[in-house]
Structure formats: structure tokens, C-alpha cells
Amino acid sequence: MPITSELRPDGVRVVTMDAPPVNALTVQGWYDVAAALDDASADLETHVVVLRAEGRGFNAGVDIKEMQNTTGFDALIGANKGCFAAFKAVYECAVPVVAAVNGFCLGGGVGLVGNADCVVASEDAYFGVPEVKQGALGAATHMARLVPQHMMRTLYFTARTIPAKDLVQFGSVLEVVPRDQLDDAAMAVATDIAKHDTRVIRAAKECLNGIDPIDVNKSYRFEQGFTMELNLAGVSDELRDQFAGTEKSKK
Template identity: 30%
Template structure:
């Protein structure tokens, strides 16, 4: 694989995202995540997956420059839908998937982490959905998963302000399980993962299936609506301005068109 590398220790697959400098989510990376799941799903030597990022970040968001290559809102909606399917597969995967988040998990990076069953963070990590800063909305089910973890009011605050929260705040808000000093994050996460790997695979698989019953029909309807809206908003003049401003590293000037 080009963007992922992985190894197995004590029945734990340690998966590293390596797409410098920011481990930005691209179509290719999302495809590789799906291929990784194909590889480990029926591998009896793997009982738990730990996902983390190489370098300074977990994943600082989607590849914005790749957005400029998208020709239409319909194509943008399809991009969102394909990403949603992979992250939904993560959440329903029959083996526990744990995210170890340091540096930043922003935009698509946080949406990837929210698709995992558990999230451990460094105390100084930054977690957020800054898409509105670009004149866009989250497209990988972020508008639907975030309120399930932090509640509607906190989700609205994160979405509307585009301001990230710290790893400590993420634990306080219910978005993450535990926060550690950055140098302890991966060792502590692996320690927990290896304890989980000692559990019955049948029981773990069944527990994951049972957790899915907390999803309402409105969640699935919302995910579909998000993908469609992702494309609709992409076609606005504000979105074009926001993306261009991001690339040019300046503040956007939105006109409401």
C-alpha cells in the first residue's frame, strides 16, 4: 500500500497512516483503508485494529486540493457517499477498531476517527470539523455521528464556529475515551488493545453488532441527505471562494451565493 503500513503484535494490527505532511484523506487513502479491512477481516491472527498517524498528525483533514479536481456537485456527492460507506464499514467491522489521535484530527480526519469504535487522544490534540470555514459542510457522516457523541448543542458549536477542541475537552464532551500525554498515547492505546484482543472473538463481534442498534432510521436518512447536500453546497460560489481561500492561505469572503 502507498499510504498505509501495518504490522501485527499480540493479535493487534497497528496501522499507520503515512501521507505527509498532514496525512490528508484522499480518495486513494480511503480506498486503502477499505483494502486493509478486506485483508484483516478473515485473518485470525488479527483481533483488534489500532489506527494512528505518522509524523505530527493523525489526519488534518480531507485533501482540499483534490476537491478542485471534482467537476460537479453530483461527483462531489458520490465522493461523500463512497467515503461514508468505508467509515460505516469501520463502525460495523466485526473486530474492534481503535483510533489513537495525536496532533490533529480535523474534518475528514475526525470523521475517520468517529467511524472507529473507540478513540484515545493526546491531551494537546486538536479535534474539529472546520468545513464551514471553507463554505462547505462535512461529507463523511460528520453531521450525523458528532451529535451522537457530544449532543446537538456541542456539535452545533463545533460546526458553526469551526473551532477545534483539545484532547482533554474531547474526553469531557464524550467524543474520546481517555487522554494521555503524547508520548504515552500509543503505548497506552496498545496496552488496552491487547487486553481487548484476549476476549472471545465471537463475543466481541456480537457486542459490536449489538452496539449498532443505537442507530435510528433517521441516522441512515441523515447520512444520505448529508452526501446529497455536500454536493449541493459544493456548487455554491461561497464554496468555490472558501476552497480557493484555503489554497491561497487567506480569509474567505462569503457572499451567500
């Protein structure tokens, strides 16, 4: 299965994304991420979640090929709702979520990581929101939690990426480690959290969300409205076709 969840004896629940070749998730994949996080919230034996990935990169966003191979707007609407559910589940997870980011973290991946509580990354990790290339808008809400506003706007408008090591200075990435040490680094933070009384940590998570200056759910939903407009205008479909064609030519 692309999404797996395993609870360790110390209360650390490890949720892993494994959807080759690039962890671009299908509509169902996004809902599966949401379900894994919701299950973690409901399980009082879960003290903290580590969200990680297998393969070349953490997450490449939505599965564009699924969208282009589906007639009508069902896949688009599904992806919008699935991403919203997954990002919301990370943010509202009753316990802290530690994101362990390897390789690329793009689009929807930024949505997941931006809503996490702690981020550790490998030396080859980088972040980006290339939505404008595919005629979509989204994840600016979450990128704005990783970098300052003007940096976010530059990354958004240019579709550039930024290496994880550059985010340490902003405090959004806790540390950058060699790739073979990433899981250990994430587990070190997670076990530090897990050793505390989960009743207190769960209260703390709810408390910190309550004083957050930005309503991430409403902010992201606002972004999605513009994506729908671009799709209705035919712009997004044209750009996604170009993207899918480029990908096919590489194979």
C-alpha cells in the first residue's frame, strides 16, 4: 500500500508514503494520508507521529497523470478535497507531527510539511511550489509557514525551489542531516516528545493551534478557489497536458 502506519512500543507512530516513482499521490492516496493521521489522533497510545517517505523524494504533489486521464472534473475535485483533508489532518492531528523530508518536497508535499509541528530534512532535500507551471494555485499558505513572506512570493511566482539547509536560518527546519541519518534524527525528536505525558502534549497541541495567527484551513481553501477558476477557463488543462507530455517524452 502507498500509505502505511506503524505504532512503535514507545508511542511513536510512523506514517510512511511509498508511491513510486516520485510519491505523487492519487486522490485515494491523499485520503489515505488523512485517514492515517486521523487514526493517530484517535489512538491514545499514539504520542507523536513521524511522517516520512520511501524512495527518491518525500512528495511530488498530486498525480497529474491521474488527473489528465480522468474525464470531466472528478479527479480535480477529488485532488482538491483529498489534499485539503490530508493537510487538515496533519495540522489538526491531536499529537505533534514530525516531518522527515528527503529529496524533493513539492506542491502537496509542502502542504503536508508546512502543517507539521517539526521538520527535519536530509542534505539533499529541497522545497518548492511549482503550481503555476500546471495552472494551479495552492500551498502558498503552507510555504508561508516555512519561509518569510517575500521569499514565499518569489518562490511562488518563479516556481523556484529552495534547499532545506537554507530553511534552518528561518527556524522552520530544525536540522539538516545526511540522508542515511534522517530517520534517526526524526526519531530522536519524536522520542523526546513521546516521553512526556501524552495528555499534556495533546493539550499543548490544541493550545498552540488555538493561538496560531493564521487559519490554515480557510487560507488554503481560498487558494483552491482560484485553481477552480483557472480550470474552468481551460488554462490548467492546457498546462497539465504540456507537463504530462514532457514527462512522457522522458520515458
